[in-house]
Amino acid sequence: MTLIERGTLGGTCINTGCVPSKIMIRAAHIANWRTESPFDAGLSSQAPVVDRAKLLEQQQRRVEELRDAKYEGILRDHPAITVLKGEARFVDAHSLTVTLNEGGEQTVRFDRAFIGTGARPAAPPVPGLADTPYLTSTGALALDTLPKRLIVIGASVVALELAQAFARLGSQVTVLARSRLLSQEDPAVGDAVEAAFRREGIEVFKQTQASRVDYLDNLFIVDTNAGTLQADHLLVATGRTPNTEALHLASLGVETARGATLVDEQLQTTVPGLYAAGDCTDQPEFVYVAAAGGSRAAVNMAGGEATLELSAMPAVIFTDPQVATVGLTEAEAIEQGFSVDTRELDLENLPRALVNFDTGGFIKMVAERDSGRLLGVQAVAGEAGELIQTAVMALRARMTVHDIANELFPYLTMVEGLKLCAQTFTKDVTQLSCCAG
Known part of the structure; x- marks a missing residue:
């Protein structure tokens, strides 16, 4: 070979x-x-x-x-x-x-x-951009100094992960989103991440596009429909x-x-x-x-017969809070012709999040209305990536939300949020004891 x-x-x-x-x-x-x-x-x-x-x-x-x-x-x-x-x-x-x-x-x-x-990283056709020393994700990860001010063009996975990382290491960060953050996800997901970013001092401009980029005296000058912005580094993360x-x-x-x-x-x-x-x-x-x-x-x-089936494919975004998803969003399920029922569990109702004093986020379940079969899960939580695989297995097994609600989940774990969210289809979880089965 x-x-x-x-x-x-x-x-x-x-x-x-x-x-x-x-x-x-x-x-x-x-x-x-x-x-x-x-x-x-x-x-x-x-x-x-x-x-x-x-x-x-x-x-x-x-x-x-x-x-x-x-x-x-x-x-x-x-x-x-x-x-x-x-x-x-x-x-x-x-x-x-x-x-x-x-x-x-x-x-x-x-x-x-x-x-x-x-x-490889792609760049949008913004006038002037190609003539500047802008960063892609590859260059940003190899920087040996921290930008004092960083503008990020893009609002999907790579853009948001790196924007928050640089901000937490000490950079003053501004994110330019052409529409909204994580526009391919359920709108509540992008809203939750945006709220977290704003709490940390990350500036977010939505419905904002760069119309021109210049680089003068070691400074990036970015003209946008929201005004002119300046920074010593520019990260472009708009796709591959x-x-x-x-x-x-x-x-x-x-x-x-x-x-x-x-x-x-x-x-x-x-x-x-x-x-x-x-x-x-x-x-x-x-x-x-x-x-x-x-x-x-x-x-x-080699002559075999193997297929790749992607109907239960998990995805994790390593922002804080993390974003983890599998299956269909509510909008996607409706578009595919399903009659759906959904529930959203605020993390204020999840004991693990409460004892962590970290309740920003939610878990949302999308189910088929008549059968209760799970169709999708969207989670925004501190350790969302660690709970989503349980949802993957449930989806793969064609479990209903009622099946999930009746399963045993270890207490004081984030994954218990799946059980609690499933219980909200039939119960008011605010009235349950801490470890109600």
């Missing part, structure tokens, strides 16, 4: 995405708790001195450790895999040419091929673009949509024998979707 990689082994997640961003977010979370917590009346607090260079060194050291342990080391020890360092382009459905990083070209012939080229243009897919008849390779349930493209998975395809951009797709594609390339 031949593996072709033009850059660093391991892809986005380990190198410039999930791993470094979650390390930075965790450090920022700790900095925030040292500055302020719900227990400051009895525990002293003091804003920490942030040494971004040392945090970056720690971050990158862990990235390098994981890259070697999970990718480079495995490939070194696997005699059946040949690694070519260079950029590939398809010649036909059974051969490709690799422009080698060290110079020259090499032709590789194959029976089947897998495309996993991922995606599939890395497919250099592959010459159109010449083979591989169909794409806005650069994303179209695949079926078996992860096969529109050309037999060519498979793809991950952010270079039209699948959801989550690393676990990419990993699951890649493993199933490998099975199918």
